[in-house]
Amino acid sequence: MSHSPMERGKLTAILTGVIAVALGVIYLLITLFLDSRPFQPLPQELLNSLSLGLDHLFAKLA
Structure with a gap:
């Protein structure tokens, strides 16, 4: 079953x-x-532990 390029483009x-x-x-x-x-x-x-973790991270970066 061969389709013309136009039919195949329409199907796509x-x-x-x-x-x-x-x-x-x-x-x-x-x-x-x-x-x-x-x-x-x-x-x-969880908020407290996140805050402590961020403080520790920024202390290492500084």
């Missing part, structure tokens, strides 16, 4: 368009899901 364009739209819809669904979750701040202990 349609397939590329379908993939692009599918990726866009998937991205929107993931974004909708992540935005619908309630915001929960980091625990204070």
Whole structure:
């Protein structure tokens, strides 16, 4: 079954368009899901340990 170059180009364009739209819809669904979750701040202990780690890192760089 041989297709002319024009038919093959149309098929490639349609397939590329379908993939692009599918990726866009998937991205929107993931974004909708992540935005619908309630915001929960980091625990204070984790923030303290991150702060100490950054202080140590910048002390080595200085």
